[in-house]
Amino acid sequence: MAAAADHDDDFMEPPVRSSSLPVKYVASVSRCTPISISSIVNDFNDEKKRLAREMKFDGILKLPEITNSREFSHNLLSRVSTEDIAIRMGDGSLLYFTDGDVHKVLGIPFMGKELRIPSMEEINHIKNIICIRLNVPEFKKITRTVLTDILSKKHEAPMSDDEVAAFKTAFILLVMTKFLAPQTLLDNICPRYFMALKNLDDIHNWNWARYVVNDIIAAARALANKLTDETKATYINGCVIFLQIFYLDNLELGPLSLKHDCFPRIMAYDKHAIKVRMSMDLKEKNQYKPTQFGMMKLRPRSEVCYNRHTMGMMSAFRAESGAVPSEINPDNSKLQHPSALAQMQFTTNIPTANNLHAKTSTSMGTPGSNGSLDLNRSVKSEQETSLNLNKTYPRQSLCDIEPPSFDLGIDLTPVQESKKVNWIKNYQTEDVSSSTWVAHVKPTAIKLTGTDIHNFIEGNDRVEYPTVSLYTRRLIQLDFEMYGETDAYGRRHFIEPDFGVHAIAGGDYWNPELFRQQFTGPHLKYNVSKCENIHVSLCDIKHWSCYTFNLHRRVIYILDSSKPEKSEDVRQYSRHTWIVPMLASAMQQCLSLFFSDWKEDVTTWAYKEPGVPTHRFEVESGVYTLEFMKNWKGTDVAKELNSACIDKVRANILLDILTIRDNVAALPDFVKQLVRQYEDGVVVKK
Structure with missing residues (x-):
C-alpha cells in the first residue's frame, strides 16, 4: 500500500516539457487549393467550357492536377519583395512579376478596368443579386458545396439564361475564393472583386491578373509582418501556385528546363513536374526550421517567354497599379484605363506553339544537344564506329569467369x-x-x-x-x-x-x-x-x-x-x-x-x-x-x-x-x- 501511495497520481507533478528541446517546424497551410478547381472543370461539357472562354478564363480549363507544397509556398511567399513586386533569388537578384506574367502563367484577363473595392451600399446590392442568381435565401448560405453543385450540375438541354448566370457567378466565386485570390476562412467569400459581378457580360473587360498580383503582395506583406513579430503564420493567402510556376519556369534546370511552347504555362506543370523541379532548387531542409529554396540560377532571358522587367519598367508598373487594396482602405485603386505596359509585356520572346507533348521526343533530348553546330549534317566519314564492330566474339558463360577489375592501368x-x-x-x-x-x-x-x-x-x-x-x-x-x-x-x-x-x-x-x-x-x-x-x-x-x-x-x-x-x-x-x-x-x-x-x-x-x-x-x-x-x-x-x-x-x-x-x-x-x-x-x- 505504501508503494501505491508513493505513486498516487494526486501527489505527482505532471511531466513538463524541457524548454531546451527543439520543436519540429510545421509550414503554414496555403488556402490556394487548385485541386478543388481542376477536379470540377475537368468534367465540364462543351457548353460550360464555352461559357468559361466567354469570360476569357480559358487558362482555368487547362489547370492540371496540382498539389500545393506547404514548404515551397511558404518559402516563395516569404521571398516576395512587396516594394519591388518581385521574388528575391538565392543570389540576391530580383525576379519581377506583373499582370502580364500572371496572364501567361494562368491564362486569365490581364487588360481592362481595375477591380476596385465597392462601397458598402454596392456590396449589399451585389450580394442580393448573387443570392437571386444562385437561388439561396441569404448570402451567408453560399458555401463551397453550393458553388460546386451549380458547376457540376448536369444539363440535358442547353442552359437557360438563369442557369448561365448562376454558372458564371458560381465559377468566378469558386475560382477566386479557392485559387486566384484565396482569403479569410473556408467558404467565407471575400467581396473585394464583387464590382465585376454586376454585369456578367462584362467580366472579360476587367484586369483580373492585376488583382491577383495585388493579392499576392498583400499576402506577402501579411506573412512578413508575422515573421517580424515572430508570430506563427498558421495560414497564408495569395495565389502561391502562380509564384511556383513562374519561379520554376524562369530557373535554369538543365535538361528539366521546359521549352516555353505552350500557354498558359501552368498546363506544363502537374504535381509531379513541380515536385521534381522544386527538389532541384532545394537549398536546405531542417525539420526544426523552414525549408530553404533558392539553389538554382535564372535562365537566360532569351530562353523564356517573360520579359524579365527592369527596375525602371517596374516603376511604371507600380505607378499604374497604385497601392495594394486592403480592407482598411477600401478605395485606393481607381485606375480605369487599359494597361499599356501590359500590352507591351505580352509580346513574347519565343514563338508560341500549342503542342506540349512535342518536347517528349525533341526538346527533352540529350542534355546539351542544343547549339549552333549543325549536328544533323551528313558526315562522309561517319560510321557506326571506327572499330571493327562487325566481328563477334565467342564467350564463356558469365558465371564461369571472375569479373575483371576494369583498372585500365593507364x-x-x-x-x-x-x-x-x-x-x-x-x-x-x-x-x-x-x-x-x-x-x-x-x-x-x-x-x-x-x-x-x-x-x-x-x-x-x-x-x-x-x-x-x-x-x-x-x-x-x-x-x-x-x-x-x-x-x-x-x-x-x-x-x-x-x-x-x-x-x-x-x-x-x-x-x-x-x-x-x-x-x-x-x-x-x-x-x-x-x-x-x-x-x-x-x-x-x-x-x-x-x-x-x-x-x-x-x-x-x-x-x-x-x-x-x-x-x-x-x-x-x-x-x-x-x-x-x-x-x-x-x-x-x-x-x-x-x-x-x-x-x-x-x-x-x-x-x-x-x-x-x-x-x-x-x-x-x-x-x-x-x-x-x-x-x-x-x-x-x-x-x-x-x-x-x-x-x-x-x-x-x-x-x-x-x-x-x-x-x-x-x-x-x-x-x-x-x-x-x-x-x-x-x-x-x-
Missing part, C-alpha cells in the same frame, strides 16, 4: 596528364573557346565547346550533362578496345544520364522508346540484359550519384560520394528512397520491352549503399561518379580515390573525352597534338 608517359590539361587550359583564345571541340551524333547529338572544356578543367561547378554523356559513350568504346576479344567484354554497360532525367520527370516525358539505342543496336556487340552491371548516372540538384543495377545478384547499388564510408543504411538519405524506385521502374520497362527473354522484375530488387570514397567539395561529385562507373568491381571501387588525386582523375576523364571515336567536330591544332601525344604515351598493363 600510365601517361612521357608527359603527365595534368601538364597536358594545363596547356589546354592556358592556350584558349576567344575563338578557340567558342568553337565546338567535340561533337558526337550517335545515338543522339551532343557537343562540347572550348568553354565547356575550360569549365570542366576549372572544376568550380558541377560536371554538366553533356560531359557525363560523352564520357559514358567513351567508356563503352574503351571496354571494346581493351576487352573486345576477351570474355570480359560485355560484362558491364553504361546508360547516359538523360535516361534518369526522363525517368524522374515521368509522365509525358518518359518514353522507353527514346532510349532503345542505349540498350540495343548494331553498335552494341553484346546483350545488355546479360550484363552483370548496368551503370546509370544521375544528378540530383548539384550532386551526382551512380546507380548500379547488378543483374546477377538482383541488387541496386547506390554509389554516392557524399555518404560516409562503411555505411549501408540507404534510408537515411531521403533522395535515394524516391529516386531508386523510379529508376528501377524505368529500367524494368526498358529491359522487358527490348529483350523478349527478360523475366526478372527490377522493381522488387533490394538496394544498398556500400561504402565508397567521399568527396571534399560538392562540385567533385561528378568526377567521383564517373570514376565509380569506370572502376566499380561489383563490391567496391578498384582504384583508390581521394581529393588529393582529383585533378589527375579530372584530367584523365577530359583526355578520354577528347579521344572519343567518331568526333565530327575539329579539335584545335594544339589540342590535336596533345591528344596524339596522349594516345602515343598510353601504356597498357598486360
Whole structure:
C-alpha cells in the first residue's frame, strides 16, 4: 500500500516539457487549393467550357492536377519583395512579376478596368443579386458545396439564361475564393472583386491578373509582418501556385528546363513536374526550421517567354497599379484605363506553339544537344564506329569467369596528364573557346565547346550533362578496345544520364522508346540484359550519384560520394528512397520491352549503399561518379580515390573525352597534338 501511495497520481507533478528541446517546424497551410478547381472543370461539357472562354478564363480549363507544397509556398511567399513586386533569388537578384506574367502563367484577363473595392451600399446590392442568381435565401448560405453543385450540375438541354448566370457567378466565386485570390476562412467569400459581378457580360473587360498580383503582395506583406513579430503564420493567402510556376519556369534546370511552347504555362506543370523541379532548387531542409529554396540560377532571358522587367519598367508598373487594396482602405485603386505596359509585356520572346507533348521526343533530348553546330549534317566519314564492330566474339558463360577489375592501368608517359590539361587550359583564345571541340551524333547529338572544356578543367561547378554523356559513350568504346576479344567484354554497360532525367520527370516525358539505342543496336556487340552491371548516372540538384543495377545478384547499388564510408543504411538519405524506385521502374520497362527473354522484375530488387570514397567539395561529385562507373568491381571501387588525386582523375576523364571515336567536330591544332601525344604515351598493363 505504501508503494501505491508513493505513486498516487494526486501527489505527482505532471511531466513538463524541457524548454531546451527543439520543436519540429510545421509550414503554414496555403488556402490556394487548385485541386478543388481542376477536379470540377475537368468534367465540364462543351457548353460550360464555352461559357468559361466567354469570360476569357480559358487558362482555368487547362489547370492540371496540382498539389500545393506547404514548404515551397511558404518559402516563395516569404521571398516576395512587396516594394519591388518581385521574388528575391538565392543570389540576391530580383525576379519581377506583373499582370502580364500572371496572364501567361494562368491564362486569365490581364487588360481592362481595375477591380476596385465597392462601397458598402454596392456590396449589399451585389450580394442580393448573387443570392437571386444562385437561388439561396441569404448570402451567408453560399458555401463551397453550393458553388460546386451549380458547376457540376448536369444539363440535358442547353442552359437557360438563369442557369448561365448562376454558372458564371458560381465559377468566378469558386475560382477566386479557392485559387486566384484565396482569403479569410473556408467558404467565407471575400467581396473585394464583387464590382465585376454586376454585369456578367462584362467580366472579360476587367484586369483580373492585376488583382491577383495585388493579392499576392498583400499576402506577402501579411506573412512578413508575422515573421517580424515572430508570430506563427498558421495560414497564408495569395495565389502561391502562380509564384511556383513562374519561379520554376524562369530557373535554369538543365535538361528539366521546359521549352516555353505552350500557354498558359501552368498546363506544363502537374504535381509531379513541380515536385521534381522544386527538389532541384532545394537549398536546405531542417525539420526544426523552414525549408530553404533558392539553389538554382535564372535562365537566360532569351530562353523564356517573360520579359524579365527592369527596375525602371517596374516603376511604371507600380505607378499604374497604385497601392495594394486592403480592407482598411477600401478605395485606393481607381485606375480605369487599359494597361499599356501590359500590352507591351505580352509580346513574347519565343514563338508560341500549342503542342506540349512535342518536347517528349525533341526538346527533352540529350542534355546539351542544343547549339549552333549543325549536328544533323551528313558526315562522309561517319560510321557506326571506327572499330571493327562487325566481328563477334565467342564467350564463356558469365558465371564461369571472375569479373575483371576494369583498372585500365593507364600510365601517361612521357608527359603527365595534368601538364597536358594545363596547356589546354592556358592556350584558349576567344575563338578557340567558342568553337565546338567535340561533337558526337550517335545515338543522339551532343557537343562540347572550348568553354565547356575550360569549365570542366576549372572544376568550380558541377560536371554538366553533356560531359557525363560523352564520357559514358567513351567508356563503352574503351571496354571494346581493351576487352573486345576477351570474355570480359560485355560484362558491364553504361546508360547516359538523360535516361534518369526522363525517368524522374515521368509522365509525358518518359518514353522507353527514346532510349532503345542505349540498350540495343548494331553498335552494341553484346546483350545488355546479360550484363552483370548496368551503370546509370544521375544528378540530383548539384550532386551526382551512380546507380548500379547488378543483374546477377538482383541488387541496386547506390554509389554516392557524399555518404560516409562503411555505411549501408540507404534510408537515411531521403533522395535515394524516391529516386531508386523510379529508376528501377524505368529500367524494368526498358529491359522487358527490348529483350523478349527478360523475366526478372527490377522493381522488387533490394538496394544498398556500400561504402565508397567521399568527396571534399560538392562540385567533385561528378568526377567521383564517373570514376565509380569506370572502376566499380561489383563490391567496391578498384582504384583508390581521394581529393588529393582529383585533378589527375579530372584530367584523365577530359583526355578520354577528347579521344572519343567518331568526333565530327575539329579539335584545335594544339589540342590535336596533345591528344596524339596522349594516345602515343598510353601504356597498357598486360
